[in-house]
Structures are given as C-alpha cells and as structure tokens.
Amino acid sequence: MRLAVASGKGGTGKTTVALGLAIVAGEVTLVDCDVEEPDDHLFLGGKGDLVEEVTIPVARVDEDKCTHCGECARACVFGAIAVVKDQVIVIDDMCHGCGVCGLVCPEDAIHEERRRIGEVTLQERNGLHLYTGFLDIGQPLATPLITRLKTLAPDNGLQILDSPPGTACPVVETIKNTDHCLLVTEPTPFGLFDLTMAVDMIRELGVPFSVVVNRDREGYEEMDRYLEKEGVPVLMRIPDSMEIAKLYSRGLHFVEAMPEWRERFSRLLDELTGGGA
Amino acid sequence: MLVAIPTNGNDLSGRIDERFGRCARFILVDPETKEFKVVTNPAAVQSGGAGITAAQTVIDQGADVVIAGEVGPNAFSVLERAQIKVYSRVSGTIHDALDLLESKQTTVAEEPTGPARHQR
Numbered sequence: 001m002r003l004a005v006a007s008g009k010g011g012t013g014k015t016t017v018a019l020g021l022a023i024v025a026g027e028v029t030l031v032d033c034d035v036e037e038p039d040d041h042l043f044l045g046g047k048g049d050l051v052e053e054v055t056i057p058v059a060r061v062d063e064d065k066c067t068h069c070g071e072c073a074r075a076c077v078f079g080a081i082a083v084v085k086d087q088v089i090v091i092d093d094m095c096h097g098c099g100v101c102g103l104v105c106p107e108d109a110i111h112e113e114r115r116r117i118g119e120v121t122l123q124e125r126n127g128l129h130l131y132t133g134f135l136d137i138g139q140p141l142a143t144p145l146i147t148r149l150k151t152l153a154p155d156n157g158l159q160i161l162d163s164p165p166g167t168a169c170p171v172v173e174t175i176k177n178t179d180h181c182l183l184v185t186e187p188t189p190f191g192l193f194d195l196t197m198a199v200d201m202i203r204e205l206g207v208p209f210s211v212v213v214n215r216d217r218e219g220y221e222e223m224d225r226y227l228e229k230e231g232v233p234v235l236m237r238i239p240d241s242m243e244i245a246k247l248y249s250r251g252l253h254f255v256e257a258m259p260e261w262r263e264r265f266s267r268l269l270d271e272l273t274g275g276g277a
Numbered sequence: 278m279l280v281a282i283p284t285n286g287n288d289l290s291g292r293i294d295e296r297f298g299r300c301a302r303f304i305l306v307d308p309e310t311k312e313f314k315v316v317t318n319p320a321a322v323q324s325g326g327a328g329i330t331a332a333q334t335v336i337d338q339g340a341d342v343v344i345a346g347e348v349g350p351n352a353f354s355v356l357e358r359a360q361i362k363v364y365s366r367v368s369g370t371i372h373d374a375l376d377l378l379e380s381k382q383t384t385v386a387e388e389p390t391g392p393a394r395h396q397r
Contacts, residue, residue: 073333079326082333084359091351093393094326140393 001273002159002178004207008194010165012184013214013238015039016248018162020255020265021272025160027127031153033174034164035118035133035145043251044130048123051131054148055114056141057097061088065109072101072110093140118145120152129154142170150174158273167194167201175202180272181209182235187220195223199230212268215240236268280306281340282374283331287315289371295346298327305338308375328352328393336361344374344383346390353389365390 005018019040022030032038041047059072059081070083080094081101092115102110118135133149135142142164150173153159163174175181181202185195195211202209211227216237227234238244244254254261283300284291289311294300298320306313316338320330328348332355335343343356344364356363365386367374377383 070337073330076326077324079320079323079328079330082329082336082355082358084333084336084355087358089329089355089358091326091329091354094329094351 001180002155002161003272004161004163004175004178004181005184006163006171006175006181006198006202007165007184008167008196008198009185009191012186012191013212014162014165014184016214016238016253017182017184017212017236018160019043019253020261021269022128022130022160023253023255024262024265024269025128025158027157028129029153029155029157029159030128030130031149031159031161032130032132033146033149033161033170035135035142035149035170036164038132038134040130040162041121041123041132043253044123044125044128046123047134048121048130048132051120051122051152052148053116053119054133054145055116056144057099057112058092058095058115059090059097059099059101059110060113061090062109062111063088065107067107067109069106071104071106075100075104093138096141097144117141120145120149143173146170146173167197172201172205175207176205178207181207182212182272183209184212184214185223186215187213187217187223189220189222192220192223192226196226199232210235212236212238214238235271236264278308278342279338279340280308280342280344280375280378281335281338282306282344282371283318283346284315284371286371289313289375292370293344293346293368293374295368297343297345297348297352298329298331300331303331303335303338304371305335305340306371306375308378311375313371326351329355332356332359342378344378348386348390349393350389351393353386 005014007014022028032040073081073083080091082089117139131153133145164170185191210233217240247254281303283294284304285294320327328351332352336359342362348365363386364383
C-alpha cells in the first residue's frame, strides 16, 4: 500500500505525521519526496548510504553538423535553446531532457548527454527503511528526481511518502498512483487557504484523501466549517502542545516519548491500511 | 542601429515593461529616424524559459541594443553571446529610453539584474 502525506501549506506537520506513522508501522518504507529540503533523515541521524546518483538527459549540439536553422529552438516548449547567429546555446538548467529538439533537427546534429541533478540515499532503523532524495543545490527540476526516487523505493509492503509542500508538479508526482493521501493542515487562515488548493488538486488526481489537523486549538471555526461542507473526514487532531514541540525540537518524535501517542498513531495506521499493511 | 525595448504599449509614447522575458511586446526602433515596429513577445505566455525565448525574439528581429528594466541571467547570457548591448534598470517611456541612450547617460550592463524566476 502506498500512503502519501501532503499539505498545501508548508510547515503544517507532514514530516511529523509521516514519521509518526512510519515509527509505529514496524516494517515500512518511508520515502522523503521533499527533495529540495528533505528532513526525515534528521530524526534517524546521518544522510544514509548512496543508492544512486540521479541524472537526466540534456541536449548537446554537434557544431560540425549544425546549420543554425533554429528548428530546435522553435520546438523547445521549455525555451531552453537559443540560436544566435552562428551558435546554438542550450541552457542546461531549463532543459527537461524531453528529446524533441533531436527529433526535429534536420541535420541529426543533436544528441543527449546525462547530467547529475541529485542523489538518492537509504538508511535503516528498526525496520524503518528511509529513502531520501537530495536535489543538488541550484538545480531547478525536482520532479524527475522524485520520479526516480519513487522507482528506486520498494513498494511491496507499506510505503509512506512524505510530500513536498504546495500543489505544483513535485507534489502531483509524489501523490499520483498512491492509494490514499493524508492532508496535514493547521487551523489558521493560511492553513485553510492552502488546504482548499490541495483538496482541489487531489480531487483532480482522483486519490482518496482525509485530513489531520495539527497544532489544533480553539478560535478558528472556519476550518471545521469548510471540512464539514466538503465532507472531508478528519482522522486525527494533534493539539498545539508545548511538550510535543519541545520533544520535536530535540529531534525526538512524540510517538517515541509519549505512549498514548504511539497508541493513537497505531490506530490511525490501522484505519488507513484496513488493519493489515 | 536597431534598439529593442520591452513594452506594454504600441508606440514611442508607451512605457517600458520592467519585465524582459514576460513583456507583452517588443518595440524595435531606429534611434536616428525614430522609425519603429512592434512585435508580439511569444514568451509572454510560455510556461518556462521566457527570458531565453524573448532574447531569441529580439535577436531574430536583428536588434543591436536592448534597453530594459530587469534582465534575468538566462536572457542576459543569450544576449551577451549574440553580442547585443544591454542597458538595464531603465524605466519610463520609450521616448525616455531613447533620450537616455542618445545622451549617453546610461552604461552597458555587465551582469543580469537578478535571479531567474523559474516556474516549475
């Protein structure tokens, strides 16, 4: 079973919920898809062992064959190629490696090389296998790294995917083809606004979903009114607790330090997996 | 000499669009005769790589000089390779830009005005 944890707004507690579920699950694959700023590994210590250096194709022009006709630049929907008088410029950061420039080139003057965009690592603790994608600093393309990360991480048992924030391509890539998505939110106007965008996105994807309200407290009823109106089930409410925050700031998950929360996350996992992962 | 200037307007009284890659149109003007033509910027609605496509557009139009507000790193590197002189951080109308060029009160930019705004 593939279970995604996403949010819309950043900083609502995706990693808190994903890690809590992974810790109580026993044998599990946790996949940190927030490749621009992965943080699950901080709770396990270290960065893990290298599984693979991830590369994507990038267009290269053979200047001996090129006639500077400009077909490649006109065909590139990403605007990654410019033809200037007698030279062709490929902006590597913008090239998605789709290969269309090579297809339209009448002189067969374009080939692909591979360039590194990041790496995937693996670490293990007590049956928790954490696969992390690390996007190299300065690289703008997170999605192909997430695609590769999801391919490398085994999905024969329970797999939990910790999503990046937002509702853009990297999030869609993380959530698609999962069996269920937990949306973590907080009772604030920002939390609600971004939740509505996340709900709209996930309905497009057709993935079943439910909500966890984190840092829950009195005083913002709009969130509950929205959830009720949309018929979105709330599976857990985590209170705005100084004790939980203090543990977390020391790199300790409250599931490990507070037995009642271990019990509650176990019940949440059972509910999501139908009792058996 | 042909000068390319990003604009929202349709003639020399129009204002410089501060965005190079995402401007609606380019006005191409001969500063001697003040003859001009206006071309649509195909990059205005492109999902990514707008600066590069916008630079390609002014190159294809035969511009020798660009006067603009902001010019990002991708557009700048393409214009530089095409040996087009870039005057950046200029605002006001197209007339103002041409006056500035004529009075030599602006210097050629040596670097982009800010980081790329990739849409991912």
